Amino acid sequence: MKDTDNKPGEELDKPPFFKSWKSMYWLVLGNLAFLISLFYIITRIYS
Amino acid sequence: MRLLDWIVLLGTLGFIVSYGVWKTRGSKDIEGYLKGDNSMKWWTIGLSIMATQASAITFLSTPGQAYEDGMRFVQFYFGLPIAMVIISITVIPIFYRLKVYTAYEFLESRFDLKTRSLAALLFLIQRGLAAGITIYAPAIILSTILGWNLTATNMLIGILVIIYTVSGGTKAVSVTQKQQMAVMMGGMLVAGFMVVRYLPESVSFGDAVAVAGKMGKMNVVDFSFDWNDRYNFWSGMTGGLFLALSYFGTDQSQVARYLGGKSVAESRLGLLFNGLLKIPMQFIILFIGVMVFVFYQFNQPPLFFNESAKDKVYATEFAPEMEALEEQHTVLFNQKQEAVHGLVAALRTDDETAIAAAQAEVQGITDASKVVRNDAKALIAKATPDAETKDTDYVFISFVMKYLPAGLVGLLLAVIFSAAMSSTASELNALASTTVVDIYKRSVKKDKDNFHYLRASRVFTAAWGTLAIIFATYASLLDNLIQAVNIIGSIFYGTILGIFLVAFYVKYIKGHAVFIAALMAEAVVLYCHFYTDIAFLWFNVIGCVAVLVFGAIIQFVMGEKGENLAD
Numbered sequence: 218m219k220d221t222d223n224k225p226g227e228e229l230d231k232p233p234f235f236k237s238w239k240s241m242y243w244l245v246l247g248n249l250a251f252l253i254s255l256f257y258i259i260t261r262i263y264s
Numbered sequence: 265m266r267l268l269d270w271i272v273l274l275g276t277l278g279f280i281v282s283y284g285v286w287k288t289r290g291s292k293d294i295e296g297y298l299k300g301d302n303s304m305k306w307w308t309i310g311l312s313i314m315a316t317q318a319s320a321i322t323f324l325s326t327p328g329q330a331y332e333d334g335m336r337f338v339q340f341y342f343g344l345p346i347a348m349v350i351i352s353i354t355v356i357p358i359f360y361r362l363k364v365y366t367a368y369e370f371l372e373s374r375f376d377l378k379t380r381s382l383a384a385l386l387f388l389i390q391r392g393l394a395a396g397i398t399i400y401a402p403a404i405i406l407s408t409i410l411g412w413n414l415t416a417t418n419m420l421i422g423i424l425v426i427i428y429t430v431s432g433g434t435k436a437v438s439v440t441q442k443q444q445m446a447v448m449m450g451g452m453l454v455a456g457f458m459v460v461r462y463l464p465e466s467v468s469f470g471d472a473v474a475v476a477g478k479m480g481k482m483n484v485v486d487f488s489f490d491w492n493d494r495y496n497f498w499s500g501m502t503g504g505l506f507l508a509l510s511y512f513g514t515d516q517s518q519v520a521r522y523l524g525g526k527s528v529a530e531s532r533l534g535l536l537f538n539g540l541l542k543i544p545m546q547f548i549i550l551f552i553g554v555m556v557f558v559f560y561q562f563n564q565p566p567l568f569f570n571e572s573a574k575d576k577v578y579a580t581e582f583a584p585e586m587e588a589l590e591e592q593h594t595v596l597f598n599q600k601q602e603a604v605h606g607l608v609a610a611l612r613t614d615d616e617t618a619i620a621a622a623q624a625e626v627q628g629i630t631d632a633s634k635v636v637r638n639d640a641k642a643l644i645a646k647a648t649p650d651a652e653t654k655d656t657d658y659v660f661i662s663f664v665m666k667y668l669p670a671g672l673v674g675l676l677l678a679v680i681f682s683a684a685m686s687s688t689a690s691e692l693n694a695l696a697s698t699t700v701v702d703i704y705k706r707s708v709k710k711d712k713d714n715f716h717y718l719r720a721s722r723v724f725t726a727a728w729g730t731l732a733i734i735f736a737t738y739a740s741l742l743d744n745l746i747q748a749v750n751i752i753g754s755i756f757y758g759t760i761l762g763i764f765l766v767a768f769y770v771k772y773i774k775g776h777a778v779f780i781a782a783l784m785a786e787a788v789v790l791y792c793h794f795y796t797d798i799a800f801l802w803f804n805v806i807g808c809v810a811v812l813v814f815g816a817i818i819q820f821v822m823g824e825k826g827e828n829l830a831d
């Protein structure tokens with residue numbers, strides 16, 4: 218489902234921090250990638 | 265426990281229960297009681313989702329797991345943020361559009377009544393049993409460590425939860441979970457600060473992490489692929505994703521949390537909040553366990569962390585053998601302490617040869633200590649055959665009771681009680697809403713007024729709570745009960761997930777086909793359980809895949825005739 222697929226009434230449900238939900242989802246996935254990279258660095262440094 | 269601990273523990277729990285009852289008093293209709301009037305903001309939803317998932321066992325077992333196995337368990341959660349994004353995109357808009365009270369209600373509009381009722385019944389059996397274990401699991405550990413009566417501990421947890429859940433419904437569950445999360449995270453951070461503070465003055469925080477690393481505990485990420493390795497990057501990204509999708513997308517105890525949101529946006533943000541913070545939260549809890557491990561490199565740990573189980577051996581003919589093992593344990597600890605100080609000194613020199621030599625010395629003594637510990641476990645099993653020989657659940661609570669000052673022990677016990685209460689409250693609330701909405705209101709008493717269903721919701725919440733307490737009270741009489749409950753859960757969970765995956769993603773398969781497929785899948789899973797040696801965790805995958813495959817085949821054979829009226 219795309220953001221543009223919203224039914225009537227759902228246009229009020231915009232994310233409060235970004236222009237689109239897609240940006241919010243990328244924030245969560247980017248945070249996951251950042252955490253995994255950080256954990257990998259920690260593992261390498263302290264192994 | 266000292267007076268101050270009792271004041272902190274009872275004061276914290278009393279405040280949370282009273283606040284929950286007061287803040288949500290006067291629910292006048294079923295909409296308010298089961299969906300919190302759709303008034304919840306995203307941070308309440310996010311905290312409520314996290315509190316529901318974090319049971320008491322999370323705070324008792326996870327630090328112990330890090331003590332034994334290091335940080336790698338965090339990889340189990342790598343699939344969770346992806347699941348949050350998928351559910352936000354596909355599941356939430358559909359639930360909101362249909363204005364459902366429960367996840368299973370959606371199945372009637374997608375398929376038919378019989379499929380909805382089947383999924384609801386499977387959930388009630390599975391979650392009804394799990395609610396008893398959510399109370400029993402921390403109660404058995406607390407009663408062992410503190411010498412409390414097991415039945416009284418079960419009843420204390422259960423009755424406190426029933427009071428505010430019956431009174432305020434979904435809103436009371438979510439409102440109290442905000443305070444419970446604050447207690448849980450605040451308590452754990454204080455415990456983490458204290459354990460670092462209790463390290464010897466000559467050992468800095470950096471030294472502690474470096475020692476943990478050299479002893480194999482900072483193994484956060486492992487990219488190597490191994491089918492037999494339960495926790496690595498790949499199992500987290502696949503198995504973790506699969507589990508998170510089924511738990512957050514189809515389990516009413518979680519679905520109810522985000523259905524109470526003010527809007528699609530609030531619910532989505534609540535789930536994404538969980539996607540952002542769940543992994544750091546688990547990392548912190550595991551890291552506290554690693555710091556407890558480092559603490560015990562400089563302070564002698566018990567030979568066996570469940571000391572009450574060990575003490576029972578002294579009342580048997582095996583007492584001299586246990587005494588001899590305790591002596592060996594002390595000798596090895598003294599040698600190890602010296603070796604660990606040597607490792608710290610070597611790490612400061614940056615001399616790789618010295619570090620490797622010190623590391624090898626520490627490892628040698630650690631291996632010898634493990635042998636002694638395993639001998640002690642074997643002796644406990646021999647002397648008291650009913651005793652549980654896994655003691656990792658007792659590592660953290662044993663540290664708390666022995667080393668934390670008055671007041672903080674009460675706070676950490678409040679953490680464990682809060683966690684037990686928050687997950688039990690969500691379970692009772694979900695069990696009651698599914699019983700009322702999917703069974704009672706839909707198929708038993710269809711034409712009653714709003715007040716009748718509100719009263720029925722309260723009665724069913726209290727009834728499920730009472731059943732959970734009774735189940736928790738008699739749980740200890742049955743052997744391997746927790747495993748039995750896990751097996752029962754796995755027998756049903758795969759089928760439920762299969763039905764929902766078809767509902768969301770396979771439009772081709774209709775009501776009759778998915779219902780027959782679900783029954784056949786359940787038969788396959790039961791066959792695997794009774795006639796094969798397949799490990800029960802695989803039942804989740806087998807049940808889910810069976811629904812998808814059988815559903816597609818049956819729909820193909822039935823053709824147009826298989827289409828349900830709703831379409």
